[in-house]
Amino acid sequence: MRKLINVFFVAAGLLFTANMASAQQKLGHINSEEVFANLPEAKTAQTTLETLGKQKQADIDAMIKEYQTKMAAAENKQKTLSEANKETVGKELQAAGQELQDLEKRITDARTKASQDIGTKQGELFQPIQAKVANAISAIAKEKGLAYVFDIANGQGGNNLVFWDGGDDITAAVKTKLGISATAAKPAAPKK
Numbered sequence: 001m002r003k004l005i006n007v008f009f010v011a012a013g014l015l016f017t018a019n020m021a022s023a024q025q026k027l028g029h030i031n032s033e034e035v036f037a038n039l040p041e042a043k044t045a046q047t048t049l050e051t052l053g054k055q056k057q058a059d060i061d062a063m064i065k066e067y068q069t070k071m072a073a074a075e076n077k078q079k080t081l082s083e084a085n086k087e088t089v090g091k092e093l094q095a096a097g098q099e100l101q102d103l104e105k106r107i108t109d110a111r112t113k114a115s116q117d118i119g120t121k122q123g124e125l126f127q128p129i130q131a132k133v134a135n136a137i138s139a140i141a142k143e144k145g146l147a148y149v150f151d152i153a154n155g156q157g158g159n160n161l162v163f164w165d166g167g168d169d170i171t172a173a174v175k176t177k178l179g180i181s182a183t184a185a186k187p188a189a190p191k192k
Contacts, residue, residue: 025147028140028168033153035133035171038180045125052121056114063110067103070096136177140170 036042074096081089141149146168175181 026145028144028146028149028170029152030137030149030174031153031171032151035174038175039178041129045129048125049118049122053118060107060110063107070100136174140173140177144168144170
């Protein structure tokens, strides 16, 4: 009877181990930085964002220059203040002070609006690109029978995977699916 129980436990253990082995899920990884760095749409979107940022900054710089010019004029006006012209120059200085405050507020508002505009444009430009890449990753993962795909890009805020040994690197397959040359430049290698 004891032998029968031992044989039963051994058989159950082997069956359990076999089930665990067949239930293992395949893992893969991708370097999304490499994919985005070589995707023409992403490069175009980045250039568009940079151009918009430069335009917004030029507008803000023009306002700052205007502010500096008016501030210098007010400081020069302050130097001409005397008892004889105190009332006239005092009113002019008060008006200049109000104008400088208004200009300061316009500059602050322009910076806020520029930041919002760039954020909105970034969403408009990159959301379809991110969806396209996500669809390619999903398709490759399904083709390769992967249950999980980890992004090993350095810019992912501490990586989604700190160590990997093996697994399927699907970066090249995703790049091919997106029509990116297999010999396209690679960003710096992620740290293991």
